Amino acid sequence: MIEELIVTIGFDLGGTKMHAAAVDAQGNVLYSERQKTEASGGADAVIERMVGLVARLRQEIGPRGSHISALCVGVPGAVDSERGVVDKAPNLGWDNVPLGPRLTSALGIPVFLDNDVRVAVIGEHVYGVGKGARTMIGIFVGTGIGGGVIVGGHTHHGGRGVAGEIGHMTLVPHGPRCSCGRRGCVEALCSRTAMERDVRKLIKQGWDSKVLKLMRKEGRDDLTSSVIERALDDNDDVMRKVVKDAQYHLGLTVASLANVLDPEVVVIGGGVTERLGERFVAPIREHAYKHFLVQRDREKVHIVATELKDRAAPLGAAHIARERLAGRLDSAPGARHGTASWPVPSA
Amino acid sequence: MIEELIVTIGFDLGGTKMHAAAVDAQGNVLYSERQKTEASGGADAVIERMVGLVARLRQEIGPRGSHISALCVGVPGAVDSERGVVDKAPNLGWDNVPLGPRLTSALGIPVFLDNDVRVAVIGEHVYGVGKGARTMIGIFVGTGIGGGVIVGGHTHHGGRGVAGEIGHMTLVPHGPRCSCGRRGCVEALCSRTAMERDVRKLIKQGWDSKVLKLMRKEGRDDLTSSVIERALDDNDDVMRKVVKDAQYHLGLTVASLANVLDPEVVVIGGGVTERLGERFVAPIREHAYKHFLVQRDREKVHIVATELKDRAAPLGAAHIARERLAGRLDSAPGARHGTASWPVPSA
Numbered sequence: 012m013i014e015e016l017i018v019t020i021g022f023d024l025g026g027t028k029m030h031a032a033a034v035d036a037q038g039n040v041l042y043s044e045r046q047k048t049e050a051s052g053g054a055d056a057v058i059e060r061m062v063g064l065v066a067r068l069r070q071e072i073g074p075r076g077s078h079i080s081a082l083c084v085g086v087p088g089a090v091d092s093e094r095g096v097v098d099k100a101p102n103l104g105w106d107n108v109p110l111g112p113r114l115t116s117a118l119g120i121p122v123f124l125d126n127d128v129r130v131a132v133i134g135e136h137v138y139g140v141g142k143g144a145r146t147m148i149g150i151f152v153g154t155g156i157g158g159g160v161i162v163g164g165h166t167h168h169g170g171r172g173v174a175g176e177i178g179h180m181t182l183v184p185h186g187p188r189c190s191c192g193r194r195g196c197v198e199a200l201c202s203r204t205a206m207e208r209d210v211r212k213l214i215k216q217g218w219d220s221k222v223l224k225l226m227r228k229e230g231r232d233d234l235t236s237s238v239i240e241r242a243l244d245d246n247d248d249v250m251r252k253v254v255k256d257a258q259y260h261l262g263l264t265v266a267s268l269a270n271v272l273d274p275e276v277v278v279i280g281g282g283v284t285e286r287l288g289e290r291f292v293a294p295i296r297e298h299a300y301k302h303f304l305v306q307r308d309r310e311k312v313h314i315v316a317t318e319l320k321d322r323a324a325p326l327g328a329a330h331i332a333r334e335r336l337a338g339r340l341d342s343a344p345g346a347r348h349g350t351a352s353w354p355v356p357s358a
Numbered sequence: 359m360i361e362e363l364i365v366t367i368g369f370d371l372g373g374t375k376m377h378a379a380a381v382d383a384q385g386n387v388l389y390s391e392r393q394k395t396e397a398s399g400g401a402d403a404v405i406e407r408m409v410g411l412v413a414r415l416r417q418e419i420g421p422r423g424s425h426i427s428a429l430c431v432g433v434p435g436a437v438d439s440e441r442g443v444v445d446k447a448p449n450l451g452w453d454n455v456p457l458g459p460r461l462t463s464a465l466g467i468p469v470f471l472d473n474d475v476r477v478a479v480i481g482e483h484v485y486g487v488g489k490g491a492r493t494m495i496g497i498f499v500g501t502g503i504g505g506g507v508i509v510g511g512h513t514h515h516g517g518r519g520v521a522g523e524i525g526h527m528t529l530v531p532h533g534p535r536c537s538c539g540r541r542g543c544v545e546a547l548c549s550r551t552a553m554e555r556d557v558r559k560l561i562k563q564g565w566d567s568k569v570l571k572l573m574r575k576e577g578r579d580d581l582t583s584s585v586i587e588r589a590l591d592d593n594d595d596v597m598r599k600v601v602k603d604a605q606y607h608l609g610l611t612v613a614s615l616a617n618v619l620d621p622e623v624v625v626i627g628g629g630v631t632e633r634l635g636e637r638f639v640a641p642i643r644e645h646a647y648k649h650f651l652v653q654r655d656r657e658k659v660h661i662v663a664t665e666l667k668d669r670a671a672p673l674g675a676a677h678i679a680r681e682r683l684a685g686r687l688d689s690a691p692g693a694r695h696g697t698a699s700w701p702v703p704s705a
Contacts, residue, residue, distance in 0.1 A: 090651075146516055160618060162509045169493055169620020171655050179651040180614035183531060184607070191651055267527035271615065273508060273516020303540055304526040306435075308518050343533070 018075030021329030026102030034329035083332035085130035134327025207234035220249035262298020280317035368676030373449030381676035432477035479506030481674025498562035498628035554581035567596035609645020627664035
């Protein structure tokens, strides 16, 4: 098929929702749809729903449906992209799930897997705030903190293929316990989970706050981005202090990375940023700039909020599918020859 | 001239001594010599001594002296490699010195400038512990802490050309004051200067230690690598504690960088490492591995002591001179076309 006509699907597989987009060679989204993941139903049921969603996309884009030539899934966890296996995705409750081969055999097209944050960083790089950047860093603040690094215009995978774990840089030695078991990681200080821990701690210490009431009102027992926004709008002291601390620590993290990598763009993404935008990023930028060793031209390091928001991952994934199909992503382990290494039935 | 016959000079310009080597295309050192820098004499006098040292090299290698085609200087400070100017080199007391044009006009060959640590990292990459590594990190522990990053087999310069400042990652927010004016930088915790500060503090607090006596015995008022070694050999409690703390913090730094960049090689260099070798690096490696997020194949990240020691910088510089001459270092700002941008008289 002529390369220009090829359509690829970018699939963002989240713990709560899945979001797939059929994208043409120019980056136009021909059709996209979100559905609930319903991860509690188990891997088989989720994969079935994924296949169904792809079928919907195929149908919706009409005759061009036959041009769909590859799919890339951004997975919230660790993937073995060579074998097409999801090693571990805690939000899905998945361990060692051969997602690639399963989807390939159901859909009849090559399927590639990558980490969801890496995929979103590529989305911002190709279609969003990072267009044309040679060095770029992505930091995604959610229940955890994910990251991605682009160097020389390409995703940096590293020797073992596990680069980008910005959330697990140590920021405060002997600091608060992290989900990874260590202490003082960026994630243990700045994630939504860390913010919730600090909110509860302050309230326990006697601070007055409406946050718990707002959470109940939403029928949730965790601190969502929308609760954070409402509490800030209400000038809730606890929320303000906790967000301020997270911004300070994120600023230090951005500065440390900037001192080492001197990027052109640092994109801050994830749910909190999608909702608060510049209001969340401005103080991060300010703290970061203060901690740059070289102050000259510091504004050339653009520290910005995500532009594509939740479209970053599907757009990035669709781009990866296209590139891998064409064998161009030679920096990715396992993608050197542009083919998946599990059997791909002829389409 | 046939490229294989070209000889280049790598010049390590230190605050105390200068070290130049004439190197052939295979990386053989044809002749090298060390001299005192005598920086107190001022920039003019130092440049004159540099020209004299190059003349010595030319003479010493006999007929091949006429094959010397380029020179690269590793400078202990910030350089504008495009203009050939040393922006700031505190150890030399230099501000805005046009070293490149001055040497070029005296020697009649192209002269390139780079930071001394970057140059040493390239030396280790091309001829030392980092041979063949695609991703590599260098950390040099001296009076300060310098760093260098190699990605995709090339030195990473970053958007403003100031990448590699590992010494100024924040490791302990609100920690001890750093030479850069901020607090808690890696340099403020792990450099020789930081170690000396901690030694003096502990002694003031009443700890028993021979370190000050050893310093006086050497006729120095600062903590040299050889004093550190002697004190450790003596099982001096203060020295042991201080070195242990520095190793712990260096381990965290290596782990943070490894979590983000997943390198194949991390080389630890600088005076302390040159003297103590594996004795200094082993605990750093141990702490680092403990703080890797991904434990799988962690030994594939080789954390090692410098192999080339004080030859790393001249060898790296000679390599850079050769590459820039051939126009191959296109990732370096200003070196895209392989020429210095100040006038080069015909040799």
